[in-house]
Amino acid sequence: MKNHKAFLMIGISVTLALLAVVLASRWISQQGNISTSKVMVAAVDINLGTRISPELIRSVDWPSGSVPKGSFSDAKALDTRVTRVSLLRGEPLVDAKLAQPGASGGLSAVVAEGKRAMTVRVNDVIGVAGFALPGNFVDILVSTQGEKSGTSDKDLNISKLVLERILVLAVAQEASQNETKPKVVSAVTLEVTPEQAEQLDLARSVGQLSLVLRNQIDLKPAQTAGATKQSLLYAQLPAAPAAPVKPVIQRVKLSHKAALITPRIVQDCQQVMTGAGTVTQCF
Template identity: 35%
Template sequence: MNRRLLTILLIAFVIALGCSFVVYRLVGNRIMAAAAQPRATGVVVAANDIPLGAVLRATDLTTTQMVGPLPKGAILKPEDAVGRGVISNLYQGEPVLDSRLAAPGAGGGLAATIKAGMRACAIKVDEVVGVAGFVTPGMRVDVLISGDPPGSNNTNSGQGTQVRTLLQNIEVLSAGTDIQKDNQGKPQQVQVVNLLVTPEQAELLSLASNETKIQLVLRNPLDTAEANPPGLAMTSLFTGAAAPAPKAKSPRPTVHKASDVYVIEVVNGTKRSEEKFVSGEERQ
């Protein structure tokens, strides 16, 4: 074997070794990148918009692959969600979370959205409050009542109708209409709002709805501070005293300090006399 052939074989071996090294690095990098990439996980999502109170069916759900960390409480199997009530509106493509569903066996409807120890109290409101989108589930409101205090005569009390803030920072569960019959037996729609309250607050609302007119006042959900409005009477609107004036402080009595009196005895020969002088004033 001559030297020229050996040189050709050596060069070919070196080239083959270099190509093998390049291929190894490329394949190795791809394998490492695939291993480092997080795996996709199947998550249950809503197949369509699902309103509050609905009971989930298999047709309401679908699955999708989600890469990265999953939302807390995400449901991975459709059978874990079917038959449970929805306690918060779900929208198409939104992951179904365990915290957005009622407990298994609790069923659907408004009852499934009531927290433990709380009550849902329905009150009648006017069309401005109930129809114009003023209150929707999840909002916070204050409850105002207006009427004549018990035992007062509207013509003799001199105050007229009075308004007071009964409850503050109350959560709205639902808002809709209820069909009731009037005095002639004809059906009519009545605007109804369900508020989430304690049992004690439910008693107050029940009494107020029968004896007074109820008005809801919308508030910022982040504003949880309670105010102390004094309430107003009808006469305050016409007398210019819409807000109670602060009580005037009585002036403190001025105390005059008693003046110091000095007595000087004057001796003139055999005569003696006394002279009195007041401090800061002319001589007496």
């Protein structure tokens, strides 16, 4: 009986093993028959603003069910196109990452539609110690002095946030977004709208600019009133204690008639016997 049960268990185990082998081989054969499509990818790392040439791209097999939207299967369709962002080796080329057909290479192809590129002078402090790199977003502060009104001697120095979430296109003459090491430069090129370009030009003419590096995923606008000398130095001072109020005593002169009707004050009196006689004392 025991041998019969042992042979039964061995038979079941062998059957299950054969079934697993059959299923695995079928799955492998199905994976080998997945349909693919040709997709053009970067053969090397490509910097933004680069004109596409045949030696920079190559064709690879890509699963048909996951072909990136806007990708290219023909190298001729990419001839003379210009990249708007940096591409890594093996990354598919899609239309959203390329400038419009006919655009020339260089920084002008990187500027988004409706935007402008504007350069401002910076130093190691204004440029956030060289950490404001292409692809980063910055806020712009201006430190200036307001216009006096009347004869007021009030200090009107103010520091105000004038522009937020401005894209850094290039530092000095470099626009590569692959660099991560800080680099101190003398000029930074920013991507702004025409209205922001006017504000930035006015801000740098009336005061000193400062760049403030911000998180790339932070989209919340800042609501600030600006910092002045008064708000910086005196806003947190405790209020001076109020002076004690002294009671005011008024002397009122009563008329003769009022004095007559004034009630008399009742006093306690007592008589004290002394050697000189009786003395009356009132309290």
